[in-house]
Amino acid sequence: MKLAVLGAGAWGTALAAHWAPHHAVTLWARNAADVEAMRRERVNARYLPGCLLPDPLQLTTDFQAAVAAADLIVVAVPSGALRPTLAALAAHPGLPPVLWVCKGFEPGSRKLPHQLVAELLPNPNHTGVLSGPSFAQEVAHGYPTALTLAAEDGALARRLAEALSSPRLRIYAHDDVIGVELGGALKNVMAIAAGVCDGLALGHNARAALITRGLAEMTRLGVRLGGHFETFMGLSGLGDLILTTTGDLSRNRQVGLRLARGQPLDTILAELGHVAEGVTTAREVAGLAAELGVDMPITRAVCQMLFEGLPAARAVDALLNREIKAEF
Numbered sequence: 051m052k053l054a055v056l057g058a059g060a061w062g063t064a065l066a067a068h069w070a071p072h073h074a075v076t077l078w079a080r081n082a083a084d085v086e087a088m089r090r091e092r093v094n095a096r097y098l099p100g101c102l103l104p105d106p107l108q109l110t111t112d113f114q115a116a117v118a119a120a121d122l123i124v125v126a127v128p129s130g131a132l133r134p135t136l137a138a139l140a141a142h143p144g145l146p147p148v149l150w151v152c153k154g155f156e157p158g159s160r161k162l163p164h165q166l167v168a169e170l171l172p173n174p175n176h177t178g179v180l181s182g183p184s185f186a187q188e189v190a191h192g193y194p195t196a197l198t199l200a201a202e203d204g205a206l207a208r209r210l211a212e213a214l215s216s217p218r219l220r221i222y223a224h225d226d227v228i229g230v231e232l233g234g235a236l237k238n239v240m241a242i243a244a245g246v247c248d249g250l251a252l253g254h255n256a257r258a259a260l261i262t263r264g265l266a267e268m269t270r271l272g273v274r275l276g277g278h279f280e281t282f283m284g285l286s287g288l289g290d291l292i293l294t295t296t297g298d299l300s301r302n303r304q305v306g307l308r309l310a311r312g313q314p315l316d317t318i319l320a321e322l323g324h325v326a327e328g329v330t331t332a333r334e335v336a337g338l339a340a341e342l343g344v345d346m347p348i349t350r351a352v353c354q355m356l357f358e359g360l361p362a363a364r365a366v367d368a369l370l371n372r373e374i375k376a377e378f
C-alpha cells in the first residue's frame with residue numbers, strides 16, 4: 051500500500067517509521083528545515099529523538115505530491131490543526147480513504163474529528179479513526195501494541211485494520227467512530243488528573259479511584275453523545291485510560307504532575323514542547339457537559355486547576371467531599 055502520513059510530530063513520525071518496512075510510506079511535514087534535518091540525520095530530533103527512521107521512509111514538504119501518490123492518507127496533526135489539513139485535502143481530486151489519529155475536540159467549536167470530516171471532505175464514508183493505547187516511542191521501537199480502527203463502513207475498517215497491522219502492531223476493526231474518538235479525547239483529561247494525583251503523592255488507592263471514576267465519567271458523556279458503552283471498556287477507552295493515567299511517557303500526565311508542583315500552565319506547555327490535547331479538551335468537554343446536563347466532576351476540577359488557578363490540593367479536597375451518592 052502507498053501511505054501518506056501527514057504531520058511529523060511524535061505520532062506521525064512513529065507510525066510512518068513503523069509502517070515503512072511494510073508499505074511505501076511518505077511522511078509529510080510543513081517545515082522544510084525539519085524535513086532537511088530528518089533526511090540528513092535519519093531521526094526526528096525534535097519530536098521523536100532516539101528513533102532511527104528506516105531508509106525506505108520518504109520525507110517531503112510537498113503536500114500535493116504526497117497526497118496524489120497515496121492510496122491511503124493518515125492525518126497525524128493535532129486536533130487544532132485538523133480543519134486546515136482537511137480543507138487542503140478536500141481540494142484534491144480523487145481522494146483515497148482518509149484516517150485520522152488525533153485525540154481531541156477542535157478548540158472553540160466543541161467538534162469531534164468526524165464532524166469536521168463530514169463538513170469538509172467530499173466522501174466522508176471513505177474515512178475512519180485509528181486510536182488506542184500507543185505511546186509513539188514504543189511503536190517506533192517495535193514494542194507490541196494493539197489499536198482500534200473504526201469506520202462507519204465496517205468492510206473498510208476490516209480491510210484497513212488488516213493492511214496496517216504488522217507482527218508487532220495488532221489492529222482491531224470497529225464501527226463505533228464516535229465512541230472511539232471520545233475515548234481517546236476524554237482519557238487525556240483523566241491523564242492530567244492522574245498526574246495531579248501522583249504529583250501530590252496521594253497513593254495507589256486514590257489513583258485506582260480516579261481511574262475508575264474517570265472511566266464512569268467518560269462513559270456517561272460518551273454514551274450520551276452516541277458512543278457505545280462497550281467501546282469505553284475497550285482499547286480506545288479503558289485501554290488508553292490505563293496507559294496514560296499510569297505511564298510517564300504521557301504528555302497529559304506530565305501536565306498534571308507539574309500542576310501539582312504549582313507550575314503555571316504557560317510554563318508547563320512551553321517546557322513540554324509537544325501538544326497536550328487534554329488541556330483544550332478539558333475546556334471543550336466541561337462546556338459541553340454543562341450544556342447537556344452531564345455530571346463530570348473530575349473534568350470540572352481539571353478545568354479549575356488549569357484555567358482558574360485552583361491549587362491542586364484544594365481541587366482534590368473539593369472532589370472528595372462532595373455529597374455522597376450511589377455508585378451506579
Ligand SMILES: NC(=O)C1=CN([C@@H]2O[C@H](COP(=O)(O)OP(=O)(O)OC[C@H]3O[C@@H](n4cnc5c(N)ncnc54)[C@H](O)[C@@H]3O)[C@@H](O)[C@H]2O)C=CC1
Pocket residue numbers: 057058059060061062080097126127128129131134135151152153154184185186187323324325327
Ligand atoms: N504521541 C503519541 O504517543 C500519540 C499521539 N496521539 C495523538 O496524535 C496527535 C498528534 O500528536 P503528536 O504527534 O504526538 O504531537 P506533537 O506535539 O509531537 O507534534 C505535533 C506536530 O503537528 C504539527 N502541526 C501542528 N500544527 C500543524 C498544522 N497546521 N499543519 C501541519 N502540521 C502541524 C507540528 O509541526 C508537529 O510536527 C494528537 O492528537 C495526539 O493526541 C495519538 C496517539 C499517540
Ligand SMILES: O=C(CO)COP(=O)(O)O
Pocket residue numbers: 153182183184185186238241290293294299300301302303325326327
Ligand atoms: O494518546 C497517547 C497514547 O495512547 C499519548 O498520550 P499523551 O498525548 O498524553 O502523550
